[in-house]
Amino acid sequence: MLELTSLLELELDFSEEDVEFADRTKLVSLIDEICAETEKLIRSFEYGNAVKSGVPVAIVGEPNAGKSTLLNAILHEDRAIVSSVAGTTRDTIEEEFVLGGIRFRFIDTAGIRNADNEVEELGIQRTYSKLKSARIVVLVLDASADKQHNDEIVASIEKEISDETKLIIVLNKSDICDAEYGYGDSLLISALDGSNVDALCRRFVEYVSSLKAETADVVITSVRHVASLTAARDLLLSAKQAIGEGIPSDFIAQDLREANYHLGEITGAISTDEVLGSIFSKFCIGK
Ligand SMILES: Nc1nc2c(ncn2[C@@H]2O[C@H](COP(=O)(O)OP(=O)(O)OP(=O)(O)O)[C@@H](O)[C@H]2O)c(=O)[nH]1
Ligand SMILES: [Mg+2]
Structure with a gap:
């Protein structure tokens, strides 16, 4: 999620230049990867719940x-x-x-x-x-x-x-x-x-x-966690659709920020510093 978010946020920083330099195929494949992982966790809850009750x-x-x-x-x-x-x-x-x-x-x-x-x-x-x-x-x-x-x-x-x-x-x-x-x-x-x-x-x-x-190695047992994962997954799918339709990066970035927010409800928030850190570690750009 950090990689995905930083790719897009970086593009936004250069929005005046009107270039799309985050490779769309790469973005979509990252989204697919994250969605697959999220799905797996959501399914683990169904399994955990079935076994419990x-x-x-x-x-x-x-x-x-x-x-x-x-x-x-x-x-x-x-x-x-x-x-x-x-x-x-x-x-x-x-x-x-x-x-x-x-x-x-x-x-x-x-x-x-x-x-x-x-x-x-x-x-x-x-x-x-x-x-x-x-x-x-x-x-x-x-x-x-x-x-x-x-x-x-x-x-x-x-x-x-x-x-x-x-x-x-x-x-x-x-x-x-x-x-x-x-x-x-x-x-x-x-x-x-x-x-x-x-x-x-x-x-x-x-x-x-x-x-x-x-199911995943981790089994989700909390209803709250499943709700956060499901919300994040839906936002990722909406971001993917937006990419497919060529919608401007601002909107895609917003979906991703919200998805991060929901995942943050489980793991603790992803701070702007982390996104910036990820940007600077990957791209040669001065602060
Ligand atoms: N020979 C034989 N008779 C069976 C077997 N299983 C059930 N029966 C007979 O078939 C009849 C119906 O059995 P149930 O178990 O009541 O059938 P059910 O599917 O529950 O029927 P409903 O409740 O009416 O939907 C009874 O007379 C049982 O003894 C079997 O494996 N062999
Ligand atoms: Mg019967």
């Missing part, structure tokens, strides 16, 4: 697919009511459970279908909202259903979730049928007799561990 795992699928049976199998207890009546689960059920040292929040949801009454309809709306806020979505399919039917469900769920969300597809009821098809790295399980449920649980742990590996 439990990584949300939404279990979704059609009625009778075996979602509640799966929840019970993961928790090793009869937490949710299981029955052969389609539409048994009406409201969402949430339970925390620690796997591989990571706290998860499992959310059993109402099966998705065209509801035949208002209560079920409300439950399904909740399913969609949980689907959107979850980190991991487990889509439970009935392996005995025909492929085309399941293809449609997969497509409709993929449409609903964001890129940030991990989708794990399971084909359930392996005890009564062998699915002759799969979806990428989907798992064939039986929630009823528990087969392959361990493998599914390992997937959850592996995914969260991979998130951890992607």
Whole structure:
């Protein structure tokens, strides 16, 4: 940020000469570099926060697919009511459970279908909202259903979730049928007799561990710090756009000053002296 700011401030000092001597490509690549670092820190907060309050795992699928049976199998207890009546689960059920040292929040949801009454309809709306806020979505399919039917469900769920969300597809009821098809790295399980449920649980742990590996060495835990980082990132993006549009350096410099101010809220302010110091250390200009 110091390098970037000093390049532009220097240009402003010579604004009467009407020259652009800070190389635009260099400015943009510096901004990209800083934005990437800032993004990484912002993401580290999401990870830190998810781990602190439990990584949300939404279990979704059609009625009778075996979602509640799966929840019970993961928790090793009869937490949710299981029955052969389609539409048994009406409201969402949430339970925390620690796997591989990571706290998860499992959310059993109402099966998705065209509801035949208002209560079920409300439950399904909740399913969609949980689907959107979850980190991991487990889509439970009935392996005995025909492929085309399941293809449609997969497509409709993929449409609903964001890129940030991990989708794990399971084909359930392996005890009564062998699915002759799969979806990428989907798992064939039986929630009823528990087969392959361990493998599914390992997937959850592996995914969260991979998130951890992607994040910065520093994990941001303060909401205030994330707000400062986000503000700085947005100003940097606005500076980048201004450069692209050939907007005068004064305006770009102003965005950068504000971005510095926000970063300063975390690290302590960057003083004018530091900017001047950086200018004089790089350029042959007399004070
Ligand atoms: N054979 C077999 N039956 C299963 C399996 N998993 C669930 N079932 C049966 O399927 C029926 C529905 O199971 P639930 O767990 O209630 O299904 P659900 O997806 O929660 O259904 P809704 O709450 O209605 O959306 C029950 O009769 C279960 O015993 C399985 O792996 N194998
Ligand atoms: Mg259920």
